[in-house]
Amino acid sequence: MIATQSWADAQLLWDYHQMHHEVRPCSVAVGLGSHDLGVADATAALYLAEMAPLIIFTGATSRTTEARMPRGEAVHYRERAIELGVPASAIRVETRARNTGENIQFTKALLEELGLPVSSVLLVSKPYEERRAYATTRLLWPEVSVVSASAPTTFKAYVCQIQDSKLVIDMLVGALQRLLLYPKQGFMISQTVPDDVLRAYERLCSAGFTSRLMAACP
Template identity: 45%
Template sequence: MPELSDTVLSLARQLWDFHLMKHVLKPVDCILALGSHDLRVADRAATLYLQGYAPLVVFSGGLGNLTQDMWTVPEADQFAAIAKRSGVPDSAILVENKSTNTGENIMFTQQLLKENGMDPLSFIVVQKPYMERRSYATFMNWWPEKELLVTSPQLSLEEYPSDEIPMERVINIMVGDLQRIKVYPDKGFQIPQEIPDDVWSAWEQLVALGFNKHLIKD
């Protein structure tokens, strides 16, 4: 396992800060919580609903790359259960539990809303902190006519790791996600995002230090 030195954490913080969109939230038509291994995303979505940011919450996610070996219950179903326990009523919740990646999150949510006769014009997407930018780029690729804000659990890099997702794994995933931000626009998966030179340099250094477990395999 690569050493988690002060240098590594400083490089990781550059990626973390880039992944955050830092959007200022305002009321919208729909909150869309994208499923993952991080159940705190559900808490954030529920809190935003209870604070009056939107009248509808969609939870989207089946079992994806990181959760298929962890759980048997789809991500969206677990998220919805957390929201209900927090006080979000059933009538305000829709569940899409088949998607396995971010693109499918968006496309399957489009289908679900259409089936329910709904066409929200504005969204708050809730994701993990280091997935904010990639979620934004993916959503705007597949649904460019919508108004979008992105947010996540309000945690720093140092606060984020847990027993289930230690710091080393967080850094590996961030490195992989930055690579995807760079290459996925050419594949038609995302809109382009300009990556500052210092952020890409930090990425290169982290890869050289061994944080390569989540890179795209050729």
């Protein structure tokens, strides 16, 4: 049973992780690979709404996805998008990336190889990874404007979708830790974390939501 305070703290982290950008047309939509096919669904919906003329799906496999997506995250995303009505000609895949930094670096390189000019990127991720993806892209691809997007869902609905409330909260905590640590390691730009979000993060660490941490909470 998850305590009421932990649910409230997790909601604070959920809200902070989302950038709350207004979606607008961009040069390209980039769907970041993961275990969640909802990223492919959201990217396809944005393409069909004419928010981008081209989709890049990026992602190899990980321990989390190798059984569910044996052909690679980007390939499975592509197949899903085609099922949803996106023409195959509008999709490119990048199949080597194994982390967010590589997602961005390899996607940028692919677009350069294709000779496609890019001034803006519609960056599609899991809802709780919006801020991390944004911060990484701003560091590695500073010359483009970035619009963050994800599947339109609530924290409660996402927990119901994943059907593992502790895992979802663990992922929220892990994502926040990376926002705190990675700027110091040169992996992303630094962003202000409000005091109430920091306190919620610390309480969740103390409550045991730590399976996605890289080390002890800072």
